[in-house]
Amino acid sequence: MSSDETSNRVGRAAIALVALVAATVAMAAPASAATGQGTAAIALAEHSKGRTLSSQGVKILAGSPATKTGSTLSLPISAVDPGTEATATADGWLRFKRGKRGAILTDLRFDLAAGTLGGKLDGEQITVFKLGGAAAVNSSSGSIALDGGKPRLTEVAALALRSKLRLARALKRGGIGAVGLTAKADPALAAARPVVSGDATWGVRASLRGYVLSPPAGTISLADGATASGPLTSPATVFGFPAASGISTRGLYGASDILLLEVGGSVTFAKPAHCIAALRFANLEVRIDGANSAIVVDTTFDEGAPCPDADPVTTEDVELGKLDLSGVSPVYSADGQAVTWTAIPATVTQAGETAFGGFIKEGDELEPITISVGLG
Numbered sequence: 001m002s003s004d005e006t007s008n009r010v011g012r013a014a015i016a017l018v019a020l021v022a023a024t025v026a027m028a029a030p031a032s033a034a035t036g037q038g039t040a041a042i043a044l045a046e047h048s049k050g051r052t053l054s055s056q057g058v059k060i061l062a063g064s065p066a067t068k069t070g071s072t073l074s075l076p077i078s079a080v081d082p083g084t085e086a087t088a089t090a091d092g093w094l095r096f097k098r099g100k101r102g103a104i105l106t107d108l109r110f111d112l113a114a115g116t117l118g119g120k121l122d123g124e125q126i127t128v129f130k131l132g133g134a135a136a137v138n139s140s141s142g143s144i145a146l147d148g149g150k151p152r153l154t155e156v157a158a159l160a161l162r163s164k165l166r167l168a169r170a171l172k173r174g175g176i177g178a179v180g181l182t183a184k185a186d187p188a189l190a191a192a193r194p195v196v197s198g199d200a201t202w203g204v205r206a207s208l209r210g211y212v213l214s215p216p217a218g219t220i221s222l223a224d225g226a227t228a229s230g231p232l233t234s235p236a237t238v239f240g241f242p243a244a245s246g247i248s249t250r251g252l253y254g255a256s257d258i259l260l261l262e263v264g265g266s267v268t269f270a271k272p273a274h275c276i277a278a279l280r281f282a283n284l285e286v287r288i289d290g291a292n293s294a295i296v297v298d299t300t301f302d303e304g305a306p307c308p309d310a311d312p313v314t315t316e317d318v319e320l321g322k323l324d325l326s327g328v329s330p331v332y333s334a335d336g337q338a339v340t341w342t343a344i345p346a347t348v349t350q351a352g353e354t355a356f357g358g359f360i361k362e363g364d365e366l367e368p369i370t371i372s373v374g375l376g
Contacts, residue, residue, distance in 0.1 A: 034142065034253060036080030038183025040090055040110060042073040042151065045177040052175035053153075056167050058098045066092025066108075075108060077183040082253070086112040086137045086144055088183050093119075096161055103164040110181060112137065112144060117151070117179075121160060128157040131179055142185030142253030149179040187255035195246030198338075198373030200263045200286055201229075202295075203238030205366050208269060210235040218271030224282065226265025238367065241265040241284050248339065248375055250332075257330050257339075259288040261371060277304030278312070279357070281320070286371055288341065293323035295346055295369060299355040318355045321346035321366045337375055343368040 047055040062068040066075045075090035090108040105128060107119040112135035118127040133149030153161070158171040203209060212218040213235050220232045222239060230237040241263035249258040266282035278300060285296040297320050302312035324345040331340050346366035353362045 034080055034082075034185035034188050036077055036088065036142070036183050036185045038077035038080070038088070038144075038181065040075040040077060040088070040146075040179065040181040040183075042075070042176075043178045044071045044073065045175055046071060047175060050175070051169045051172040053096070053161075053171065054175075056098070056169065056171070058096055058161070058165060058167070061095040061097055063093040063095065063104075066090070066094070071177070077181070080142060080144060080183050080185040082137055082139045082142045082144055082185055084113065084139075086135060088112065088144060088181060096165065098165040098167070101165050103161060110146075112146065112181075116154070121157070122164070124160075126157060126160060127154050129176065129179075130154060133179070135181075140253075142187075144181070144183050146179065146181040149181075150174070151176040151179045185253040188252045189255055189258065190250040190252055192247050192249045194376040195243055195248055195259075195261060195373045196376040198243040198246075198261070198371070200241045200243075200261065200284060201238060201370040201372075202241065202284070203367035204267065204269075204281060205360065205364075206235065208360065209237070212269045212271050212276075216271075216273040218269065218273070218276065221268045221270070223266045223268070224264055226267055239265070239267050243373055246373065248373060250336075250339075256290045256325070257288060259286065259339075259341075259371065259373070261286040261288075261373060272304060275303050275307035276357075277302040283316075285317075286323075286369065288323065288325065288344075288371070290325065293325050293344075294319045294349070295321040295323065295366070297355075301355065301357050303357070315355060318351050319349050320352040320355055322349055323369070334374075338373065339375065340370070340372040342370050344370070 044060060045054060049055055062073050075092055077088050078091050079089035081087045088110040094105040096103045103122050105119045105121050109119060110117050115131045116127045117129040117131060129151040131149040131151055133146050135144055135146045137144050153171060153173040158173050162171050212220060222228060225242050227240040228237050242265060244262045244264045246261035251257045263284045266280060268278050268280040270276055270278050280300040281297045283298040287294050296317055298316045299318050300312055300314045303310050328341055328344050345368050348360055348362050348364045348366060350362045
């Protein structure tokens with residue numbers, strides 16, 4: 001590859017990487033601070049006697065967007081951390097009211113690992129309730145749930161509320177009612193990470209290899225660092241293209257991963273007896289991005305003698321094949337430092353049909369591609 005070609009390729013790669021980084025940053029959210037959706041509900045108990053909140057005339061009210069319907073408080077969940085220290089943030093506020101006296105609890109936060117609900121009571125951080133139930137947390141899907149909790153006032157909250165509301169008797173800490181919660185983190189992307197190693201394994205198309213090597217036999221050749229899984233005289237041999245640069249972003253809570261990978265190496269097919277002086281694929285780029293996933297290459301088609309001679313046609317950044325990720329999931333290893341997509345199906349695009357000189361049609365299958373990368 002000439003210095004000008006290298007410069008142009010680096011420039012195109014830089015533009016593509018900048019665009020991908022911009023999209024990633026717009027969506028990125030750390031696993032510990034994902035937005036989420038869901039609801040927590042507190043069904044309040046009513047007592048006419050004793051030392052509970054309700055028996056001493058204390059009402060618990062809700063402030064928007066939290067609501068109260070009958071004896072049930074509904075708190076919308078706006079943020080979820082489904083990790084080992086699982087938490088959920090609720091919007092709105094709660095007001096403990098007795099007569100003209102009251103205390104307002106804001107910044108509502110469910111700490112599901114500790115089994116508590118806390119916030120700021122008249123501006124002072126405090127844990128108000130023990131939730132009295134075990135939460136179910138699924139860190140992969142980002143979902144959390146608490147069912148059948150029996151909330152109890154903490155000792156410090158019982159003392160604070162008695163003082164603020166001027167209650168005659170010490171509060172019984174139980175008898176609040178029941179609490180439940182279901183929420184899920186919104187799909188999000190983790191921070192983008194650079195690709196520091198890896199390769200793409202691809203054979204272009206099995207029938208193309210077989211055709212080129214069938215009598216009268218043509219040749220398959222590799223250059224610029226590409227490798228072969230076996231002898232280049234065998235149609236079973238596929239090719240390895242070393243990673244040159246790239247960026248990877250892991251999808252969280254149902255979001256799809258994103259990868260832009262530039263690889264080095266080139267492969268050239270030739271069958272002079274059938275007018276193919278050279279069909280070359282170089283500067284492979286693999287884009288994994290949901291429905292926009294594709295294989296992009298630079299192609300050169302040289303139709304030589306005995307056919308009418310014509311100048312070689314080189315086209316840059318041809319979207320040769322469309323990738324189908326619907327049945328392929330990335331596999332992470334080495335504590336998340338490596339990721340592999342195995343045998344991603346690929347089909348020829350309209351642009352790819354032109355690049356193949358029309359003898360392979362749009363919609364035809366390409367060889368599945370396997371991507372393995374190490375991340376920085």
